[in-house]
Amino acid sequence: MDAGIREGLASTVFAAVERADLDTALTEDVVLRGDGGGKAPALGHSIVGGADVACTLLTWARIGERFGRSLP
Numbered sequence: 001m002d003a004g005i006r007e008g009l010a011s012t013v014f015a016a017v018e019r020a021d022l023d024t025a026l027t028e029d030v031v032l033r034g035d036g037g038g039k040a041p042a043l044g045h046s047i048v049g050g051a052d053v054a055c056t057l058l059t060w061a062r063i064g065e066r067f068g069r070s071l072p
Contacts (some may be wrong), residue, residue, distance in 0.1 A: 013057070017058060026053055030053050
């Protein structure tokens with residue numbers, strides 16, 4: 001996938017997380033995979049499905065806010 005397309009998709013998802021409106025940004029076939037690069041904790045398994053991925057992203061965003069972090 002072209003880097004510009006990836007960045008556009010990421011921007012759409014991040015904006016939806018900020019609005020807590022992921023219903024419009026995710027489809028049911030979405031898969032969230034994590035990789036800590038060996039230096040940070042990562043997902044133990046892939047998360048599949050719009051509702052579960054949305055819940056995970058929103059939870060991460062809320063946790064980040066507690067530590068003064070925001071989305072890119």
